[in-house]
Amino acid sequence: MNAQEPGLPRSRQANERLHALVPGGAHTYAKGDDQYPQDLAPVISHGSGAHVWDVDGNRYIEYGSGLRSVSLGHAHPRVTEAVRRQLDRGSNFVRPSVVEVEAAERFLATVPTADMVKFAKNGSDATTAAVRLARAATGRPRVAVCADHPFFSVDDWFIGTTPMSAGVPAQTGRLTVAFPYGDLAATEEVLTRYRDEVACLVLEPATHTEPPPGYLAGLRALADRYGCVLVFDEMITGFRWSEAGAQGLYGVVPDLSTFGKALGNGFAVSALAGRRELMERGGLRHPDERVFLLSTTHGAETHALAAAMAVQATYAEEGVTARLHALGERLAAGVREAAAGMGVGDHVVVRGRASNLVFATLDENRRPSQEYRTLFLRRLLAGGVLAPSFVVSSALTEADVDRTVDVVAQACAVYRKALDAADPTPWMGGRAVKPVFRRLA
Template sequence: MTKSFSKSVEANARLHDLIPGGAHTYAKGEDQYPLEMAPVISHGRGSHVWDLDGNEYIEYGSGLRAVSLGHAHPKVLEAVRRELDRGSNFVRPSIVELEAAERFLASVPTADMVKFAKNGSDATTAAVKLARAVTGRPLIALCADHAFFSIDDWFIARTPMSAGIPEEIGGLTVGFPYGDLAATEELLIRHEGEIACLILEAATQQDPPAGYLEGLRDLAHRYGALLIFDEMITGFRFSAAGAQGLYGVTPDLSTFGKALGNGFAVSALAGRRELMERGGLRDSNERVFLLSTTHGAETHSLAAAIAVMDVYAEEGISARLHELGNKLAAGVREVADAAGVGDYVVVRGRPSNLVFGTLDENLAPSQPYRTLFLRELILGGVIGPSFVVSSALTDEDIAHTVEAVAQACVVYRKALDAGDPTAWVGGRPVKPVFRRHV
């Protein structure tokens, strides 16, 4: 299938001239897509987006998992428009701040208090700062198996893109493996009295091992540390009460974002009252400068969050995401098996949060084969770095996606038979986000 990308190619060049990396999020970078096939988006509606060249795509992983209800959702837009006519930011709190907090804590009843911000990094950094203040300890222990927690130094220092961060800061963060309580306890013993918190995603591609989250909470508390759940992805997408509600384990602090605003900029730090009050005006301990953001309480974003939470509750969105993901995964596996690539094109993860893996002849992850797969999907009218679904997808969308995957798998089989995907890659392969040099 032939598509023109000439307008996107031109726009990408202009983006690189004015914006470092050509995008405001590295995961949206041109290097994440096949050469000269990185569409620049004109607009989106529901589960579909259109690029500058007029190409239409079914979109997955919308807004890096943020747009779980689909683009331009009418109930969200109605709530936003209503607040825009009333003003968006004031010198004192708006009543919408109270309404949003009440609605959030009704949805996530395991937390006592909440504070809103604009992005996930601010919330996670506030959580670890609060943990350090409460415990008086310097070290942060993060789950080394999880991909991303923050743009701030305490996390980025541990990645290949640590330029500009003093080594001393990186030394204040240590890692523990997911699912291994013994190794985590060994870390806590080795740094006894120094670790302020354990921070992790409660689950990613698979449900946690039985008893793991409970055991991790007990370990943290036994050694005087706090337990923090990063719910940026799991919040609402796994359940309306987040992973903590789904798995029945309450952390001391948790952070939310992404699906909370359906594309509008809002994040949240939530947790136990006695901890959160350290950033308030009713606590006698030394004050913590917790979160203080000019735009953290923009009324239109908080109105969007209220509308999102209402839609999730009224329409059973978490269950619908699960159902759509199951249908998509079954279809993809069927056509991959039929093309003889079922061991090489794999679908993993909770149905509401699916990713795909592209493996080479030796069953090792392969960027060239990922490039081939992305290229064929784009030509077939499907775009996305994952198979993360939105509730706006229709049965027709799923069927179209499965057909596009089927065509891609035919090409994939040819490349495997040739022992080299180069002829089907179209230029340089896509690259991982975290790498030391371009």
């Protein structure tokens, strides 16, 4: 791609076709072209390892692959071969496949803090099932979610709390209350205010910040004291923090947890896991009222479960989590050095665990800025780097990371010019990128 005059005519045409046929022009809002600079939203043709190609023929080093799901790289040979073997044997039957018990055994060996597991196709269904199970087990209506975490489910109990709550009855949204991450006293205040009403505490155990010392153990104690279910959303932390998730790394066991994303390396598979006495409420071997937990036609397709087993084997045998951290540490150090060298070290800020890096773009007053994000993304794309985040895959090479740092340095030089002018507009190339959650299109 020409670093001075990036152009994507075929991608622009494909985006127009998408908008004519698909609401929002993508099947995930975070993939929408409003998340990218104007006329610079590449439509992908194919990917291999840590690289993708758009329909215009441009090649990119890619970060945040598949919204963090493709942690081993695209078309990983071990995963695709496992999938091919199952496709030749059939993918879906009228009764459970033997692959289902093999996948469950493999998952529970990988995440030994859980007693039972049920597979599904997406994280929203798994997390909503956890909420339903907690409500059934406790007989309580309210859900307490961590206010500092951006997304838990497409379902009404969560979406009703966001700026995109159109279509959700107000009374549904009012049943979900919020607590702040890292603040046990504030969480206990919520549990006290809604005493005997909160069915569960739902949170990501870690995100761009590490949990404060004793915090997760403190939440565990609060859940026990107030009789509610502790739910860890491990969609992101699963495998990236450790093969057993954040619960395995930090040694705090939730009642229920949900996994997805990296579990299938891009294939559609998620999991709800947890304590037997809770999970069995969705089964057939208990005396209580039945819970409609998860029941999906495609939830146990053999090829997706084969992908998950291959992913888990690869992580365990090849030390993937350690490699993700090493690559992320190299990238973070390089970006920070490049930003500081161009005088924007206080404005282009890398945050998060090394295996799950994000970046913030701050204006001249050090406030988050979509305008400066637009400028930054535009220069990255011009340099052949597709990076809505800096989340690494294990397919990256050190040369890929070093090339990325070079492109970041070039972007930071332009960023410095915009800061000096106190106006990024001349370098934006059009409208600013948009936040996903907003009331109006």
